[in-house]
Amino acid sequence: MNAIDLFCGAGGLSKGFMDAGFSIIVGVDNDQDALNTFALNHNGAIALNEDLSNQETFDKIKQIAGERSIDVIIAGPPCQGFSLTGPRNFDDARNKLYLAVLEMVKQYKPKGFIIENVPGMATLYEGQIKNEILRRFREMGYNIECRVLKACDYGVPQMRKRLVFMGVRQDIGQPHFPEPTFGPGTEKPYITCREAISDLPTRINGLGLDVDKYCGPALTEYQKSMRGNCTILHNHVATDHKDFVKATIALVPEGGNYKDLPAGVGESRNFHMAWTRLDGNAPARTVDTGHRNxxxxxxxxxxxxxxxxxxxxxxxxxxxxxxxTKQDRQVGNAVPPLLGYALGKELLAIIGEE
Ligand SMILES: C[S@@+](CC[C@H](N)C(=O)[O-])C[C@H]1O[C@@H](n2cnc3c(N)ncnc32)[C@H](O)[C@@H]1O
Known part of the structure; x- marks a missing residue:
């Protein structure tokens, strides 16, 4: 099954789809750094640097796809600047990145598609944006559902939530979302932060190198599966914070935040996420794009x-x-590959029988 990834970033969503058995033909984004990472990790998929608000981009994608059928489209459009200026005025220029996804589905009529966004998108303008998206895809011949999914339910050590739309062509079947495989009601507890990273060198004796060795064996099943056949550690360089940052965070207990600091300490940062320390015995809070909190x-x-x-x-x-900075952004922007994998497997089961 061939797939196209729109707004691919570094390719977390398409990594999951690749692992589920899809062949990613092309990833499109306008951030060259993210595309370099995408190209390095996606088995020869083309990384296309184009602006998806530009009509000519669709022709370039068509040239790359050639005669191949496109079975699935996956997309993670940024949702900044959504606007409804009048009743049903979804065609406002500010929504053009979403319109790009509609246009691509219209052109290729894939068997199915997945669109991912932040959960808040579901309630923007009292849900009118979400409802308009559902209506337009239905009109184009798709059965479509959307749901907020929690990454930790699918084996990701993180509480990240994402709004996911799944569409399936009406002649093929109905969309449905993967059942949780971790957490309450399943046989497996959530994966914790400690279970995810405790085998990695602590870097307490220096910042480390960008390419380095592991310091011991994997300690958990999750760590084993993340290592795979890897013998070299990449991207594991520690940050040398200013002394006052180190001293302040040293005062925060595991799972705590700025509210645990003594009066007069760390007051320069006092918003709700300030000075938050992860809880090693729980899935992590949502990894951001490098806010350093x-x-x-x-x-x-x-x-x-x-x-x-x-x-x-x-x-x-x-x-x-x-x-x-760019690496942090790529990681924080991504759909966790294990969530992508669960979605890819589910979609494949629906459209693969065709
Ligand atoms: C939320 S991220 C996508 C993450 C990706 N799905 C993943 O799993 O790694 C959104 C991406 O949209 C890209 N983007 C924003 N505006 C764009 C535009 N006009 N044309 C193409 N890409 C754009 C950004 O560079 C960013 O990589």
Whole structure:
């Protein structure tokens, strides 16, 4: 089954789809750093640097796809700037990135598609944007459902929530979402932060190198599966914070935040996520794009890129390129590959019988 990934970023969603058995033909994004990472980790998929608000991009995608059928489209459009300026005025220029996904589905009539977004998108304009998306795809001949999914329910050591639309062509079947395989009501407990990263070198004696060795064996099943056949550790460089940052975070207990600090300490940051330390015995809070507010459960520093990648369920063989800032953004923007895998498997089961 061939798939196209729109707004592919580094390719967390398409990594999951690849592992579920899809062949990714092309990933499209306008961030070259993210595309470099995508190209390095996607088995020869073309990484196309184009603006998806531009009609000419569709022609370029068509040239790359050639005669191949496109069975599935996956997409993670950014949702900044959604607007409804009048009743049903979904065609407002500010929504054009979503319209790009509609246009591609219209052109290719794939068997199915997945669109991922932040949960808040479901309630924007009292749900009118979401409802308009559902209506338009139904009109185009798709059965479509949307649901907020929790990454930890699918084996990701993170509480991240994402709104997911699944569409299936009406002549093929009905969409349905994968059942949780971890957490309450299942046989497996959620994977914790400690279970995810405790085997990685602590870097307490230095910042480490970008390419390095493991310091011991994998300690949990999750760590084993993340290592796979990897013998080299990438993207595991620690941050050397200023002394006051280290001293402040040292005062925060595991799972705590700025509210646990003594009066007069760390007051320069006092919003709800300030000085948050991960809880090693629970799935992580949502990995962000590098805001530097979420600290290691035990060490007095933010997680390395590799630690964040593990928490996002990127295997160690998935290497991130670009500056540290760009790498953090790629990891934080991504759909966790294990969530992508669960979605890919489910969609394949629905459309594969055709
Ligand atoms: C949420 S991220 C997608 C993450 C990706 N699905 C993953 O799992 O790794 C959104 C992406 O949209 C890209 N983007 C934003 N505006 C764009 C545009 N006009 N054309 C193409 N890509 C765009 C950004 O560079 C970013 O990589």
């Amino acid at each position: 979420l600290f290691h459960y035990e060490l007095n520093r933010i997680p390395t890129v590799r630690e964040s990648a593990r928490i996002q369920s990127f295997p160690d063989g998935f290497v991130f390129t670009g500056t540290r």
